[in-house]
Amino acid sequence: MEASLGIQMDEPMAFSPLRDRFQADDSSKKYEHNFKLPGVKKDIEKLYEAVPQLGNVFKIKDKIGEGTFSSVYLATAQLQVGSEEKIALKHLIPTSHPIRIAAELQCLTEAGGQDNVMGVKYCFRKNDHVVIAMPYLEHESFLDILNSLSFQEVREYMFNLFKALKRIHHFGIVHRDVKPSNFLYNRRLKKYALVDFGLAQGTHDTKIELLKFVQSEAQQESCSRNKAHVSTENKISLSGSAPKEPDLRSATKTSVKRPYANAQIQIKQGKDGKLVKQSKTVDVISRKLAKKKTVSTKVVNSGVIKKTASSCPTSLTCDCYATDKVCTICLSRHQQVAPRAGTPGFRAPEVLTKCPNQTTAIDMWSAGVIFLSLLSGRYPFYKASDDLTALAQIMTIRGSRETIQAAKTFGKSILCSKEIPAQDLRKLCERLRGQPSNAPALTSDTQGRASPDPASSEKTDQKASYLVQTSRAQPLGNSPYEGDSRGYGNRFHECPANLEGWGEVPDEAYDLLDKLLDLNPASRITAEEALLHPFFKDMSL
Ligand code: ADP
Ligand code: MG
Ligand code: ZN
DSSP: OTTTTOOOBSSOOOSSGGGGGOOOOOGGGTTOOOOSOHHHHHHHHHHHHHSTTHHHHEEEEEEEEEOSSEEEEEEEEEEETTEEEEEEEEEEOTTSOHHHHHHHHHHHHHHOSSTTBOOOOEEEEETTEEEEEEEOOOOOOHHHHGGGOOHHHHHHHHHHHHHHHHHHHHTTEEOSOOSGGGEEEETTTTEEEEOOOTTOEEOTTOSOGGGGGSOOHHHHHHHHHHHHSOOOSOBOOSSOOOSOHHHHHHHHHHSOOOTTSSOOEEEEEOGGGOOOSSOOOBOHHHHHHHHHHHHHHHHHHHHHHHHHHHHOGGGGGSTTTTSSSOOHHHHHSOOOOSOOOOOGGGOOHHHHTTOSOOOTHHHHHHHHHHHHHHHHTOSSSEEOSSHHHHHHHHHHHHOHHHHHHHHHHTTEEEEESSOOOOOOHHHHHHHHHHSSOOSOSEESSOTTOOOOOTTTOOGGGHHHHHHHHHOSOOOOTTSGGGOOOTTTTOOOOSSOOOOTTGGGOOHHHHHHHHHHTOSOTTTSOOHHHHHTSGGGTTOOO
């Protein structure tokens, strides 16, 4: 495994001795595939062109995922005559920072391959194109199976998720994007795999060397903010939008009433939780209006980065190229500023408020949100397109006073114009489960006006977004999950509902959920502790 991060040009990287068993394909065959969409066919052709050595080893069959920072393909590899192996090929966007790419790879090579953490077989590179080849795990769509899972399956799912999280946390990896589309589940084989270390960061004592060089989002944002505009306030920007609130606030007055419009939330960072002077209240509506501005700010930023990257082609062939070291040239390169934030609905309160020291506890919160979906039958549970809306939605479940109190412990002051009581988790889940739907429980958009944010929804999550668009009974007000059941009858999932075990959900389930959704990261349950929780009493590692 030594020098495993040196990405070789024009040939597969030898992560395993199996390499020589690959038989080179007849290259004339490589464009013969069964295509579903012309766009996919084009993408596959482009990938073969960008990384031609792939054609010697793989037949790329289909595109199975597309996110902001990568596209994933299903391919087959001819190992020996007659035996084909399915491989997932992750093609990272060429503008990704080399350290970011190498760190993602290092997470897979060092922590992956066991305990439900995806491993890696090979890596290919040509110029700025990097393709990671992983074992393919066929998996279900979370939304499709959500309401057909028996209670026992839910226990097994969560247990296996904690097993994966225990492993990566042991390596000092904070995944930062734990959600169903990054935790692959093969129901038939009872196999699980945590994937996608594209957002991962290291703890202070991380064992993943390269994560030490990956800038945290908070650092990135403060850096970009300082560059973008001078801000003398110590105000925590909720999305990095330019401080042009007067216009936005006047626009707010004319806007229609929307959920959370009344709950004005503001976050400030101050010493000992004290508020900093000159505060302005930003409500969710103005945040939504501010979005356009935010986007344009980000476009400018990423434009700058792109330009930097393309104007310095020599940086690709610096001292550290094809070695397992990162040279000073690479370390001094600007990191990508476009925030690689996880999905707002899965982000912990300390992430939403941009607390600078984030720990592995943020992944446990995300696991809690998945558990909340499993227990309530609603996915996505929180459907928020921005952090402030997500925070408001958390308050509707965990209580505004409780959220404010917890935020104080990590140095953040949240102002909320309205007091929202905490919900009893069992009552909440049972009420939601009683409604015949797997539509999202909480959404920031009103009935018939849903506009899922394409930037934040992955291909694998699009069905959920579709549900948001088509569901007639969109929640309203501050208790949106209580919306009536009109329109919830549509069953988009293929599996029949499974009532097994749901009649007597033990208190342990809600106790674990409560400990995962602990607003205070310092007291939130760890993966190791969760595995020992009474909820899993008869299960063994
Ligand atoms: P992104 O950073 O673009 O989200 P991911 O690594 O999460 O990339 O992969 C995107 C999607 O591709 C996943 O949600 C999953 O559906 C599919 N995928 C990724 N890795 C594998 C794999 N090893 N086996 C099967 N499918 C995979
Ligand atoms: Mg992903
Ligand atoms: Zn270098």
